[in-house]
Amino acid sequence: MIEFKIVDNNNAIAQVSKLAKNIWNEHYLPIIGNHQVSYMLDKFQSEDAIGQHIDEGYRYYMIFYNQVEAGYFSICEKGEKLFLSKLYILKYFRGKGIGKQAIEFIKSNLKNPVIQLTVNKNNSDSLAFYKNIGFEIVDDVVMDIGNGFVMDDYVMEMAS
Numbered sequence: 001m002i003e004f005k006i007v008d009n010n011n012a013i014a015q016v017s018k019l020a021k022n023i024w025n026e027h028y029l030p031i032i033g034n035h036q037v038s039y040m041l042d043k044f045q046s047e048d049a050i051g052q053h054i055d056e057g058y059r060y061y062m063i064f065y066n067q068v069e070a071g072y073f074s075i076c077e078k079g080e081k082l083f084l085s086k087l088y089i090l091k092y093f094r095g096k097g098i099g100k101q102a103i104e105f106i107k108s109n110l111k112n113p114v115i116q117l118t119v120n121k122n123n124s125d126s127l128a129f130y131k132n133i134g135f136e137i138v139d140d141v142v143m144d145i146g147n148g149f150v151m152d153d154y155v156m157e158m159a160s
């Protein structure tokens with residue numbers, strides 16, 4: 001059984017940050033390397049960063065599979081679009097329909113007509129997943145994130 005629980009306290013924020021570290025180290029090291037993974041974890045996935053995102057209007061949800069932490073996602077309304085900022089699932093739990101159910105949960109509980117996200121151009125597994133469930137590439141963007149690093153991403157959208 002898959003459950004989604006809102007992140008609304010410091011303990012849950014700490015759990016998400018710990019999950020992020022595990023997921024990023026197992027998935028992103030071959031894509032962007034150790035230095036950028038460490039930098040991005042500190043800048044975007046630390047407890048302080050997650051707390052700040054929540055203060056700015058982002059909603060974080062933990063994903064549980066048979067009552068075990070399996071991943072998390074983060075969303076934020078941006079005008080007519082809902083921005084899916086993060087959807088990360090531990091490697092062990094991939095391929096079990098969790099990501100697809102997370103997207104269905106988002107679509108059924110929110111009123112925005114379009115879901116938008118960004119995905120690293122070299123993240124072939126995630127690109128294939130998003131295309132398979134109906135997202136389309138609408139743009140590409142290179143964003144300077146500081147410390148000599150950039151995010152080289154596709155912008156993808158899906159009508160909800």
